[in-house]
Amino acid sequence: EDQVTQSPEALRLQEGESSSLNCSYTVSGLRGLFWYRQDPGKGPEFLFTLYSAGEEKEKERLKATLTKKESFLHITAPKPEDSATYLCAVKGTNDYKLSFGAGTTVTVRA
């Protein structure tokens, strides 16, 4: 069974203070690792898909990286509007559904 563990559970940052979120996973044949952002009262919003170790993707202040066992979401010089819960999910070879971690709630103070 696919498993996804995210750490830390919560992260409080000062505006401009860069940090990283971790997503550790076990999956039978990775077909994709997904990062989502979720704001309170809303559904998850798609950010990135990574497919193979060494791959990196960037969007504004966010950069996602992937190894064979984990993925990192780096937040560079965060702003208060980056405050959200960030969810990691994986899809395995023999599966079509996403298995999600519990998320990391990021709070950025001005």
Place this chain on the structure above:
Amino acid sequence: GAGVSQSPSNKVTEKGKDVELRCDPISGHTALYWYRQSLGQGLEFLIYFQGNSAPDKSGLPSDRFSAERTGGSVSTLTIQRTQQEDSAVYLCASSSPTGSDGYTFGSGTRLTVV
């Protein structure tokens, strides 16, 4: 439509009553998923529809839960004889057949059983 639409956005029901939750996916998306998100928990897979294939119901927690998808588009999740532990946000997502561009989620239905 432009996005995945779910209704109602909030539902309060009495224990023992039946509820129906609706999902209208993005036009052209053949895959549709239902997930449940409880407070402080990750998203829990419930059911998957792909085109005209038989749905994967392996995530449904009990036989009180059922779902259907009519005409390959709108889906309805039905919970019979609701219990307090059914209280959660129910999220619907749709995607292209490969899902390579990510799944698009609706805003969810917050169900509260009192």
